[in-house]
Amino acid sequence: MNSREIAYNVLSDIEKNNNYSNMAINKYFKNLDISDQDRGFATELIYGVVENKYYLDYIMDKLSKIKSQKMEIHVKILIRMGIYQIIMLDSVSDYAAVNETVNLVKKFDKKSSGFVNAILRNVIRQKETISNVDIDDKIMYLSTKYSYKPWMMKNWINSFGIEFTEDLLEANNEKPSLYLRTNTLKITRDELINRLNEMNIKCYKVATIEEAIRVENLKNIENNKLFKEGLFTIQDISSMIVGKVLNPKEDSLVLDVCSAPGGKSTHLATIMKNTGKVVSRDIFEHKIKLINSTANRLGLTNIEAECSDASVIDKDSIERFDYVLADVPCSGLGIIRRKPEIKYKEKAELKGLPELQKVILNNASKYVRCGGNLVYSTCTIQDAENIDVVNNFLEENDNFELVPIDAVNVDLDNQDKGYLKIYPNIHGMDGFFIAKFKRVR
Numbered sequence: 001m002n003s004r005e006i007a008y009n010v011l012s013d014i015e016k017n018n019n020y021s022n023m024a025i026n027k028y029f030k031n032l033d034i035s036d037q038d039r040g041f042a043t044e045l046i047y048g049v050v051e052n053k054y055y056l057d058y059i060m061d062k063l064s065k066i067k068s069q070k071m072e073i074h075v076k077i078l079i080r081m082g083i084y085q086i087i088m089l090d091s092v093s094d095y096a097a098v099n100e101t102v103n104l105v106k107k108f109d110k111k112s113s114g115f116v117n118a119i120l121r122n123v124i125r126q127k128e129t130i131s132n133v134d135i136d137d138k139i140m141y142l143s144t145k146y147s148y149k150p151w152m153m154k155n156w157i158n159s160f161g162i163e164f165t166e167d168l169l170e171a172n173n174e175k176p177s178l179y180l181r182t183n184t185l186k187i188t189r190d191e192l193i194n195r196l197n198e199m200n201i202k203c204y205k206v207a208t209i210e211e212a213i214r215v216e217n218l219k220n221i222e223n224n225k226l227f228k229e230g231l232f233t234i235q236d237i238s239s240m241i242v243g244k245v246l247n248p249k250e251d252s253l254v255l256d257v258c259s260a261p262g263g264k265s266t267h268l269a270t271i272m273k274n275t276g277k278v279v280s281r282d283i284f285e286h287k288i289k290l291i292n293s294t295a296n297r298l299g300l301t302n303i304e305a306e307c308s309d310a311s312v313i314d315k316d317s318i319e320r321f322d323y324v325l326a327d328v329p330c331s332g333l334g335i336i337r338r339k340p341e342i343k344y345k346e347k348a349e350l351k352g353l354p355e356l357q358k359v360i361l362n363n364a365s366k367y368v369r370c371g372g373n374l375v376y377s378t379c380t381i382q383d384a385e386n387i388d389v390v391n392n393f394l395e396e397n398d399n400f401e402l403v404p405i406d407a408v409n410v411d412l413d414n415q416d417k418g419y420l421k422i423y424p425n426i427h428g429m430d431g432f433f434i435a436k437f438k439r440v441r
């Protein structure tokens, strides 16, 4: 199977089953014996088509009598793939983009090959003008150009203003860097960099986090020898900042109420140098084994993973913990660079989140002993799920106060007030919100 056919299969899976691209890619690529180059090209094609879905359909609709909404799904996916290669991928010649796409169409649906061929040839002929978005309404213009649900554009323009929104949209189109978190229980950052360099992997130290390394050309991570040895884990800088903000002392008792797959739990357990205990909970039983397998790989014995619903109060945990983390389920609007399908979420899908977040934060606070710390975090940039939840919590809980965050210097406007607002366009990291409280009574 060639890389375009693989990309087509994955895109069909994403479109028909509403799957996340990263999960669909992992599922398909797991058992495929293909070169790194083919893997890279297929991945680029998959993400490119998902990220630009509305824009590609807009171009398609300029040229086709049958509008994209009425088109058979497999034909639409193949045309999107072709247009993406012609308009947005410099590394592919127009000739190859058309021929390879038409060959694929013939494989799945002979009768549509003439139709697809005609559209793609027209795209090439009108390449200079066809790529323009000719829409006056600013919301619809941005929604089409950057491929987002219109409600998101409206919401962001209202919250951030037009300039910031366009900046954010540009940043969300960039490929996120890959970061490793050194497993400091087993190796120092410098030693790990040496070992990675020996494998010809380019490494750069990250100033904000002492155990973080930005890497280039690290492929096929799960089969990497050093990964299997548990010398590092993959985590974005924003997520590492959450661990740093909570910063538990050795021998503490820590509770992570929404912890799967265990990125932050394992960080907290490492910060404590494998002492004390981190109780890592998640509502989904099948995710508990992900936490355990990462903890095992990293050589952590201070993690206890268990299935539990954070929206239901656990009487046995009340006032038991020195530190509690509530890294709650959220809309994910800060991690669009990694999960582009979030751009297409309906407003209604996200409506209930602030209520759930309030309940989880409120419950989590009950488990903190007097003098202990509580951290609330999300990977979204929506005030309704962030600062509004925090303010609501403070109004109802006068035994908690926000405390200054001094572990990192990333949001100088707010960190003295006890929270961080992290944006991809300002900080070059996943969009996150992190608030730190202390139980004072």
Ligand SMILES: C[S@@+](CC[C@H](N)C(=O)[O-])C[C@H]1O[C@@H](n2cnc3c(N)ncnc32)[C@H](O)[C@@H]1O
Residues within 6 Å of the ligand: 239, 257, 258, 259, 260, 261, 262, 263, 264, 265, 281, 282, 283, 284, 287, 308, 309, 310, 311, 327, 328, 329, 330
């Ligand atoms: C943002 S993710 C957590 C990521 C994790 N902290 C990490 O760093 O790897 C939110 C998690 O909350 C879990 N979750 C959703 N609803 C929950 C609930 N009511 N109780 C506990 N966990 C829940 C989800 O399964 C998901 O794994």
